[in-house]
Amino acid sequence: MRGVVSVPGHVATLFALLFLAGCVGSPATGRSADDIVAMPLTNTYWQLLSIAGEPVSETNADQKPHILFLDDGRVSGFSGCNQYMGDYQVTGENLLFDSMSSTRRACPDNQTEQLLFAALAKTVGVNLEGIELRLLGEAGEELAVFEASRMK
Template sequence: MKKKVVVPAYVLALFAVLLLAGCAGSPAGSSPGGDIAAMPLTNTYWQLLSVAGEPVPETDREQKAHILFLDDGRVSGFSGCNQYMGNYRVQGENLLFDSMSSTRRACPDNQTEQLLFAALAKTVGVNLDGIELRLLGEAGEELAVFEASRMK
């Protein structure tokens, strides 16, 4: 005759807690490789890596071209020459900029600024993948790529 094993309820509860704790170690927004969780769109400093398929040239400026999305629907940033600001709206995977303006500092030969402002005007979509943010055009083409950095 086989002996019936009775597992106390507290052992089952402990097992359930350990199982859930193990699941909590892998964030829901992690990339397919499981290494990097997607950064939130808002309150993250997004440094510009490339625009219109061209890498952003290195500068000796202390401040790099970037964008910052705030929780209240405002957006601001630096183009490499001028500060810019406006509003944004996210609906699903759609990202739209509105009421954009910038300071008017003269910056000869600043191609990055012109390309960035054109990219913002054409943006209709967004793709967040780990620490990269991609602004997408109407046909899904990549307009600009940013990399997340923690704000100091």
């Protein structure tokens, strides 16, 4: 059994402030202080940046591949070819998609859509840090990366 170390409140607060101060504007991450505050999962437009470790190429579509989580447990998005929708459930760092469906528009050679739908099916976890949302697989592997973006 692990021992519990008790740290006085003011010491713990000092450590937390020092840790955060080290993160603000850190050149290693290239992020500004504004990016450190995590965007909320729900009601945020998450644009797809990469899938299966590869950057997403520009599509000819008017909209970019994205995902939108609603407060009521529904999810919707655009794959680069088709609209998709379904349900999601978050428990802690676990994220599961359920009852997913999509429109059936024919888009030859749309590998992004195929990889995105496969990633959604394999997703069991989520990591939300700043303006980035990562969908994670069973072994903790990164399946897809999204970035919070303003809706156009």
